[in-house]
Amino acid sequence: MEKLGKEMIGYCGGLPLAITILGGLLAAKQIEEWEDVLRRVKSYLYEQPDLRLTKVMGLSYDDLPCHLKPCFLYLAHFPEDFEIPRKELTRMWMGEGFISQIQRRGGREDTMEDVGERYLQELVQRCMVQVGKNGSLGKIRTCRIHDLMREFCVLKAQRENFLQITNIPSMEESNARIGKIRRLAINLESSDNYLEGIKFNKYPYLRSLLYFVPHDNNLYLKESHFKKIRLLRVLNLENCHYYCGNLPDDVGYLIHLRFLSLKNTKIEIVPSSMGNLKCLETLDLRSQEYGMKVPNVFKNMKQLRHLYLPIYYQVSEKLELSNLHYLQTLVNVIPESIHIPSSFIFNRLRSLRTTTFLNEWEWDSDVVQVVSSCPDIYKLNLHRLIKKLPKAHQFSPNLAKLTLWRTGLEEDPMATLEKLSNLKILRLLFNSFLGKNMVCSQRGFPLLQSLVLSELRYLEEWKVYEGAAPNLLHLEIRECWCLMTIPDGLSSITTLQKLEIHDMPKSFKDRLDKGGPDFYKVQHVPSLVFQQCDRE
Numbered sequence: 316m317e318k319l320g321k322e323m324i325g326y327c328g329g330l331p332l333a334i335t336i337l338g339g340l341l342a343a344k345q346i347e348e349w350e351d352v353l354r355r356v357k358s359y360l361y362e363q364p365d366l367r368l369t370k371v372m373g374l375s376y377d378d379l380p381c382h383l384k385p386c387f388l389y390l391a392h393f394p395e396d397f398e399i400p401r402k403e404l405t406r407m408w409m410g411e412g413f414i415s416q417i418q419r420r421g422g423r424e425d426t427m428e429d430v431g432e433r434y435l436q437e438l439v440q441r442c443m444v445q446v447g448k449n450g451s452l453g454k455i456r457t458c459r460i461h462d463l464m465r466e467f468c469v470l471k472a473q474r475e476n477f478l479q480i481t482n483i484p485s486m487e488e489s490n491a492r493i494g495k496i497r498r499l500a501i502n503l504e505s506s507d508n509y510l511e512g513i514k515f516n517k518y519p520y521l522r523s524l525l526y527f528v529p530h531d532n533n534l535y536l537k538e539s540h541f542k543k544i545r546l547l548r549v550l551n552l553e554n555c556h557y558y559c560g561n562l563p564d565d566v567g568y569l570i571h572l573r574f575l576s577l578k579n580t581k582i583e584i585v586p587s588s589m590g591n592l593k594c595l596e597t598l599d600l601r602s603q604e605y606g607m608k609v610p611n612v613f614k615n616m617k618q619l620r621h622l623y624l625p626i627y628y629q630v631s632e633k634l635e636l637s638n639l640h641y642l643q644t645l646v647n648v649i650p651e652s653i654h655i656p657s658s659f660i661f662n663r664l665r666s667l668r669t670t671t672f673l674n675e676w677e678w679d680s681d682v683v684q685v686v687s688s689c690p691d692i693y694k695l696n697l698h699r700l701i702k703k704l705p706k707a708h709q710f711s712p713n714l715a716k717l718t719l720w721r722t723g724l725e726e727d728p729m730a731t732l733e734k735l736s737n738l739k740i741l742r743l744l745f746n747s748f749l750g751k752n753m754v755c756s757q758r759g760f761p762l763l764q765s766l767v768l769s770e771l772r773y774l775e776e777w778k779v780y781e782g783a784a785p786n787l788l789h790l791e792i793r794e795c796w797c798l799m800t801i802p803d804g805l806s807s808i809t810t811l812q813k814l815e816i817h818d819m820p821k822s823f824k825d826r827l828d829k830g831g832p833d834f835y836k837v838q839h840v841p842s843l844v845f846q847q848c849d850r851e
């Protein structure tokens with residue numbers, strides 16, 4: 316192997332990227348196949364040594380299994396240096412139909428999302444895609460593509476008539492046979508512009524249309540002509556603004572649409588024609604604007620898997636969600652704004668975030684009903700006043716990540732939460748708990764890896780008994796200004812790798828720092844970080 320390896324590296328001419336990519340390709344091979352790769356390296360690279368890198372990339376692309384080729388070419392949509400969110404990318408792949416079969420592994424049925432994630436992992440292993448950020452539960456959060464790899468990808472995609480990229484306002488269109496174009500990426504760069512919109516009648520076969528617009532832009536789209544592109548399956552309008560403040564009604568013609576992102580579009584009303592979009596799998600309406608009006612349009616979207624509502628929204632009629640049997644993600648739901656029959660179970664829901672009407676300070680017991688109707692969630696965000704937590708048995712046994720914000724709990728939440736046997740990440744944020752004392756008992760939090768206590772303004776004392784949280788890796792304490800010091804019990808949590816103290820009084824820091832009376836509690840922690848702890 317060493318001999319073969321050295322010979323192949325020789326052909327890479329000392330180019331790091333070429334070597335990395337070749338390495339990624341070989342990593343996917345059995346040893347018996349190395350000879351064969353060497354033969355191909357020779358034939359690819361021998362003749363034109365100055366095109367080495369392109370040739371290695373070509374080799375790597377040609378070696379991809381069929382199902383990964385379109386997934387890779389799809390990356391050509393994204394502008395240079397773009398951090399591509401893994402969830403959105405895999406959901407666009409799903410919308411395009413690149414991931415159609417449900418695959419079984421070890422008796423358990425994988426979802427399309429699981430398969431998409433595996434596809435991305437494969438591209439990463441082959442060094443064709445790089446990991447940008449990792450998520451807290453060990454999944455890829457964002458990915459990137461090396462500039463030169465992107466150039467290759469764009470070239471390949473355009474040559475195969477896979478997609479076209481248009482930069483507005485220069486409107487340079489390539490010489491591709493426009494009529495056949497199935498995918499279009501539109502980069503809007505300049506500010507202060509009203510845009511006439513693309514002449515969509517030139518693109519009757521469009522399946523994916525992705526706009527890339529800077530976040531704080533002054534660009535307004537005038538028209539849409541969605542009518543002309545009725546075969547569309549993926550539409551990303553993130554950060555686009557419409558001249559009239561609203562998404563045009565004719566979005567209702569896009570009956571094949573699987574993926575629709577209207578994130579940060581500042582639209583005021585969701586058009587009721589959206590109820591026609593019965594194939595939608597992903598719908599993202601997230602926006603910071605206040606009071607978007609959301610009509611009851613979801614009831615026929617029976618394929619919907621991921622629904623993101625705006626952070627603050629209004630309804631005139633309760634939203635019916637009980638037909639959405641495939642729903643996996645439900646974000647920013649206001650329990651009072653939805654209608655679900657009392658015995659209804661969200662069987663497939665994995666991620667839930669509840670919120671509240673704007674300026675609504677009433678507490679609400681519907682949260683318990685919603686939480687206990689989700690037997691399989693692993694990620695839960697409660698952003699609203701509830702005063703009292705559901706009981707430990709009312710939470711899903713699979714819950715791995717929990718965030719509480721402004722829940723206003725009066726009793727020590729640890730007593731309940733430490734019993735959640737799969738909890739890995741717990742974040743108690745801004746006034747989630749209003750009491751003075753917190754206790755973590757022996758054998759509590761068996762799998763907890765990360766704990767954040769932030770802006771618990773009344774917390775004075777926190778006790779941790781020996782044997783609690785035996786797997787804790789990361790602890791962060793932030794703006795808990797009444798907290799005297801950290802618990803003694805931390806000295807017995809030997810797994811702790813990182814302790815972060817942010818915006819705490821100087822006296823708190825001095826106790827913990829080297830030479831301070833509490834240093835013994837943390838001296839075993841490899842990384843101890845203090846930030847903004849200078850105030851007296």
Ligand SMILES: *[C@@H]1O[C@H](CO)[C@@H](O)[C@H](O)[C@H]1NC(C)=O
Nearest residue numbers: 446447448449450453454455
């Ligand atoms: C992400 O996680 C993987 C596997 O745990 C690791 O190899 C990689 O270095 C991490 N990447 C980043 C950017 O943190």
